[in-house]
Amino acid sequence: MTPTPVGQSPVIRNLKDFDPQSGSAVERALFNHRGLVVLLCIIVTLLLGWQTTRLQLNASFEKTIPAHHPYIQNFLRNQNDLTGLGNAVRIAVANPSGSIYEARYLDVLRRLSDDIFLLPGVNRVQMKSLWTPNTRWVGVTEDGLDGGPVIPEGYDGGASSLQQLNSNIARSGEVGQLVALDSKSSVIYVPLLAKDPQGVLLDYTAFSRQLETLRAKYEGQGVTIHITGFAKIVGDLIEGVRAVLLFFGLAVLIAAAAVYWYTRCVRSTALVVLASLVAVVWQLGLLPALGYSIDPYSILVPFLVFAIGMSHGAQKMNGIMQDIGRGTHKLIAARYTFRRLFVAGLTALLADAVGFAVLLVIDIQVIRELAIAASIGVGVLIFTNLILLPILLSYTGVSEKAAARSLRAEREAGMHPLWRFFDLFTQRRWAACAIAVSVVLGLAGFVASTQLAVGDLDPGAPELRPESRYNRDVSFMTSSYGASIDVLAVMVKTPDGACSNYETLNKVDTLEWELRQLDGVEGTSSLAQLSRRVLAGLNEGNPKWYEFLHNQDMLNTIAAGAPRELYSESCGLLTLNVFLRDHKADTLARVVSHVEQFARNNDSADAQFQLAAGSAGIEVATNIVVKEAWRLMLLVVYTSVVTLCFIAFRSWKAVVVAVLPLLLTSMLAEALMVALGIGVKVATLPVIALGVGIGVDYALYILSITLARMRQGASLSEAYHAALLFTGKVVMLTGATLAIGVITWIASPIKFQADMGLLLAFMFLWNMLGALILLPALAHFLLKPTSTLAASASATLHNADGRDTRTLKGTAPKTSAT
Incomplete structure (x- = not known):
């Protein structure tokens, strides 16, 4: 029997004419027991739907840091001796109508400080404000060196007490730290505990809401409050989840409307959407069952699962609709479509899962959990x-x-100008032009991508919009305190009791001076700098004595009264705090490079200079890990995709045809990130991996049908035209629909969601265009109908052209079932 065109299986109207034992063992096991399969899926959906009620939305500071990086290991080993350099919140309380030296302002500050002291999760021992006893001054009086809490003993709010407070603050060294340069605000420094004494993790959502409650309460009493820190960023992101859910719902509606516009069939549209939503329910239900939660960085994963599900679901629905339109029984049509597209869909989903799973190579727990969540979601799509x-x-x-309309549209599509246009790229002239343009775009994208930076490129919190309350608070902190909230701490390890040795402090003093000359460094503080200040103070404030003298007794005396944040209790660790203008990638790289070079030249048995603590130090380690894993991740994901494609097609030429369009999209996406000012970081890495997985979906669906038709002896033009009519239409539909759905994210109040929306829309569109234009152009030069290429395609794809040995009852083994 002459092979029939791809996608046109023999019309069997009556089930009794169909052999239920035809098809693969997997097909027989599923469709011959379909009632049991549906029942099991309903039970699983109900169970996992109940499990979703246990899913928690939270974040953890510890999960966002690369715990095994040497910098972080140094920080964790010395964490108990480092005051104010971990997870903390800074709350600036400003007096808009005067200065901090007013009794009313100080009373509000005291009450706010007391309320914050009692909040769950606060490290009360290290909390610091003007009212805490660990905020002290040191100075020279008529009686010699003296000191004490900055709030004077017997403070009563009178003029004399306020004058004494002013004097104490001036001698405390806290101007620019706890007290603003213009004396119009002061900071409450609030270090946080990862867990409470009962071992319960800090609830960032609840903590952020408590801060907002206190802000609203005390701003009604004549002050303004500005809050910065990781906990506040996470709290704001979690509050923005409502907007994320809104845009998720909008994307679902857009996708459903597009599928309905294409099919004009309510029941099939509803089932495609339902199956994709069931996958999301299964994914969210499995997370708490496996002990995972969801955080702001992985909140977009459910939508990605839904988007991938809609893409595959539309392909299945389209195939079934076409067969039913020709008169085939609905059960047989479903089995035909399962035969034609199951392996292509399975390969594509495995590629998607691998694209996410490779994120496990990154030593940051939040990314690893995102990879697990996304891989689980893609895995359940195989079933749903x-x-x-x-x-x-x-x-x-x-x-x-709808079936009749689909058949009529297919017949009319043969002469549709759009399909004729795409078919032009199977011809040598158009194919050569498409490849030439792609090479130019690829080279331009590659050159631009070399400028892609790792880390944040903007001050403040780039996850939030510049005009957000948090970033306005960051701007206030920077302008009022002479430096940003970004602190990089260099740890200097010494033998116990030797932190004040002259040789060690002299090296610290030298490094401080060198760092202050670097662009981006606003200031420093250390025991060496304090020694200079005290020495000048002991000599009537004469600046000529602002020198670092070789007098060990004097250094020991100064160290004895120095604040604990400058050295450890055992005097075996010194802390050099470097206050940076911002945490941009270039700033961090410049400072870290200088410190590392200094350490190589000056480390000894008595002093080792180690990086890094502080918010900027942790960000440096994160950037290093992301940079090392970035290219490795792309290498692994492309290797995996190439391997899966080779297993499916058994031809290196077919692999090249499928993968080169993905490579072009990856380079152009990185160029777009440069243009948009987006760096490679925790929030963007998953999108880079996703682009490869989504793209291979489109390529596999079109290429599998094209190869199968060419195996029948059709020309490339005929085979590609058949693929366009069968799967290409749906590739275009889903690519455009998903791009429209995610482009709406640009209106989100969360900036990183808006950025991800732009990147995803770009990738959806370019992967679609690559599959429709560049794929046939490459196939023109690499795939030949009469070559052994098509004949060697994977045996698992033999059903793509409908061949089966037992479809019709009583047929010969080689009868075509298409």
Whole structure:
């Protein structure tokens, strides 16, 4: 029998004419027991739906840092001796109508400080404000060196007490730290505990809301409050989840409307959307069952799972609708489509899962959990969209009008100008032009991508918009305190009791001077700098004595009264705090490079200079880990995709045709990130990996049908045209629909969601265009109908052209089932 065109299986109207034992063992196991399959899926959906009620939305500071990086290991080893350099919140309380030296302001500050002291999760021992006893002054009086709390003993709010407070603050060294340069605000420094004494993790959502409650309470009493810190960023992101859910719902509606516009069939549209949403429910239900939560960085994963599900579901629905339109029984149509597209869909989903799983190579727990969550979501799509959806459609079928319309549209599409345009790229002239343009775009994208930076490129919190309350608070801190909230701490390890040795402090003093000359460094503080100040103070403030003298007794005396944040209790660790203008990638790299070079030249048995603590130090370690894993991640994901494609097609030429369009999209996406000012960081890495996985979906669906038709002896033009009519239409539909859905994210109040929306829309569109234009152009030069290429395609794809040994009862083994 002459092979029939791809996508046109023999019309079997009556089930008794169909052999239920035809098809693969997997097909027989599923469709011959489809009632049991549906029942099991309903039970699983109910159980996992109940599990979703246990899913927690929270974040952890410890999960966002690369715990095994040497910098972080240094920080964790010395964490108990480092005051104010971990997870902390800074609350600036400003007096808009005067200065801090007013009794009313100080009373509000005291009450606010007391309320914050009692909040769950606060490290009360290290909390610091003007009212805490660990905020002290040191100075020279008529009686010699003296000191004490900055709030004077017997403070009563009178003029004499306020004058004494002013004097104490001036001698405390806290101007620019706890007290603003213009004396109009002061800071409450609030270090946080990862867990409470009962071992319960800090609830950032609740903590952020408590801060907002206190802000609202005390701003009504004549002050303004500005809050910065990781906990506040996470709290604001979690509050923005409502907007994320809104845009998720909008994307679902857009996708459903587009599928309905294409099918004009309510039941099939509803089932495609239902199957994709069931996958999301399964994914979210499995997370708490496996001991995971969801955080602001992985909140977009459910939408990505839904988007991938819609892409695969639309392909299954389209195939079934076409067969039903020709008169085939709905059950048989479902089995035909399962045969043609299951392996291509499975390969594509495995590629998606691998694209996420490779994120596990990054030593940051929040990314690893995102990778696990996304891989689980893609894994369940195999059951919900490749298996459950065709089985459900085998029960419901599609409306007769929709089926007839689909068949009529297919016949008319043969002469549609759009399909004729895409078919032009199977011809040598157009194919050569497409490849030439792609090479130019690829080279331009590659050159631009070399400028792609690792880390944040903007001050403040780049996850939030510049005009957000948090970033306005950061701007206030920077302008009022002469430096940003970004602190990089260099740890200087010494033998116990030797932190004040002259040789060690002299090296610290030298490094301080060198760092202050670097662009981006606003100031420093250390025991060496304090020694200079005290020495000048002991000599009537004469600046000529602002020198670092070789007098060990004097250095020991100064160290004895120095604040604990400058050295450890055992005097075996010194802390050099470097206050930076911002935490941009270039600033951090410049400072860290200088410190590392200094350490190589000056480390000894008595003093080792170690990086890094402080918010900027932790960000440096994160940037280093991301940079090392970035290219490795792309290498692994492309290697995996190439391997899967080779298993499916058994031809290196077919692999090249499928993968080169993905490579072009990756380079152009990185160029777009440069243009948008987006760096490679925790929030963007998953999108880079996703672009490869989504793109291979489109390529696999089109290429599998093209190869199968060429195996029948069709020309490339005929084979590609058949692929366009069967799967290409849906590739275009899903690519455009998903791009429209995510582009709406640009209106989100969360900036990183808006950035991800732009990147994803770009990738959806370019991957679609690559599959429709560049793929046939490459196929023109690499794939030949008469070569052994098509004949050597994977045996698992043999059903793509409908061949099966037992489809019709009583047929010969080689009868075509297409």
